[in-house]
Amino acid sequence: MTEILQISTNSLQVPGEDKSASASPPGSPSPSRNECSIAPLTPSPLPRTEVRPRVARPFSVVVAIDFGTTSSGYAFSFTEDAETIHMMRRWEGGDPGVANQKSPTCLLLTPDLRFHSFGFAARDSYHDLDPEEARHWLYFDKFKMKIHSTSDLTMETELESVSGRRVRAIEVFAHALMFFREHAIKEVKDQSSSELKDSEVRWVITVPAVWRQPAKQFMREAAYLAGLVSPDSPDQLLIALEPEAASIYCRKLRLHQVIDLSQRSLTNGLDLDGSRPFDSSFRQAREQLRKARHSRTFLVESGTGELWSEMQTGDRYIVADCGGGTVDLTVHQIEQPQGTLKELYKAS
Incomplete structure (x- = not known):
């Protein structure tokens, strides 16, 4: 029987389960977070049809999440010093003594479908499980591009874990984004000289250029579910194409x-x-x-x-976005008056 995650106001849980934190089976790895405090999501067909007015607001910090096929990470900058980009703290993982600025895009859920860990911790914890016990846990690896390959993507689309158990894809992505939200906000607050409100943070999530509109909207819905922003403040979240983000950054390289x-x-x-x-x-x-x-x-x-670097009107260049799961080639041209980008050749 397929188990589907249901949403309560304060956590993700299975129908009928006790809202109190349940104990993991004997010998199981210790979870790093028992509950996932994710805001409720009202299921709706993709994409959303309502149009909300954009409201200008003074953001104090911009946090960008690179949700990759094989590895993920984040960076942020304060608007008062936008040229200074802070990369996420290096995490220990992989080979002993090796520091990494990105974490593997893998997620581990407990047998009762609660968040356990993400990245190196998820990978190592799952591999340390007894083979028999591991059958009851849900481990997801390199799941990002599955929503692109799904032709009829909806809020009910499911992902299959390594053990064969299935969970709604929107919940898997929300868990991952919630993980990055917690770490990024903590790091931003550690480096901020003043108290930071949630409304002062602008979030950016990068997606492949080949993604269709339903997949982009799906990622936005996952961000709403993860509590990055409220559906009432859509302007607080930007869904940016990976090659365009790289292109704009390279234009400012020394x-x-x-x-x-x-x-x-x-x-x-x-x-x-x-x-x-x-x-x-x-x-x-x-x-x-x-x-x-x-x-x-x-x-x-x-x-x-x-x-x-400064590009003038009419300048053309090729952007090669070589990721862990895809390689996208795009041709851009500089347009005036605001130096905007024109896509001459779509990503392939």
């Missing part, structure tokens, strides 16, 4: 972040023969770029001598 100087052997800022200082490599690169019409992207020099 020249020395783009040009690879690793092929030159330098010692204390000099060539091995001591004939050329380190900064002359940048001057030489700058002159070469000025001679090349197709490379005029990197011709803007700031007052401090730094070279910043």
Whole structure:
């Protein structure tokens, strides 16, 4: 019999189960979070048809979640210092002594369908279970693209765990997003000099460019369920295409972040023969770029001598988004007056 998660106001639970935290079977891994305090969701067909007016509001921080096929992570920046991007804290996991800035996109639920862990903790906990006991637990791995391959995606679409048990996909994604919300908010508050309200946080979730509209709306519904934002404040959540986000970021890279100087052997800022200082490599690169019409992207020099990328109207470039599960190629062109992007070739 298929067990489907039902939603209460304060937690995700199975019909008829006790709302109190249930004990895990003997020998099972200790859960890191017993309940998932997820806001209720009113099931509705995808996509939503209502149109809500956008209301301008002063956001204090922007948190972006990279929900990947194989690995996921987040980063944030305060609007008062938008150029400073804070990556999520490195988590220990994988090989002993190896720090990672991303976590595997895998989720572990207890036999009674409660959240247990995500990422390295989920993977390691599941692998440590006794084979017989593991049959009762629900482990999901690399489940992101399954909602793209589902032609009739709805709120009732299910995902199958490794053990064969099935759960509504919206609940699986909500658990994962709730996990990142808790960690991101804690880290943001640790670095904030003032008290932060939920309404002051703008959330961004990136999705593949090949995703259809129902899949994008599905991710938004999962974010509502996870409590990232309220359905009454849709402007607080942005669903951004992965290649577009990468494209906009790369347009602001400094020249020395783009040009690879690793092929030159330098010692204390000099060539091995001591004939050329380190900064002359940048001057030489700058002159070469000025001679090349197709490379005029990197011709803007700031007052401090730094070279910043600046694209002009009509500039075209290819974005290769090489992820763990997909590789998307897109061609963009700069449009005026606001420097917006025009997609010349759809992601494939």
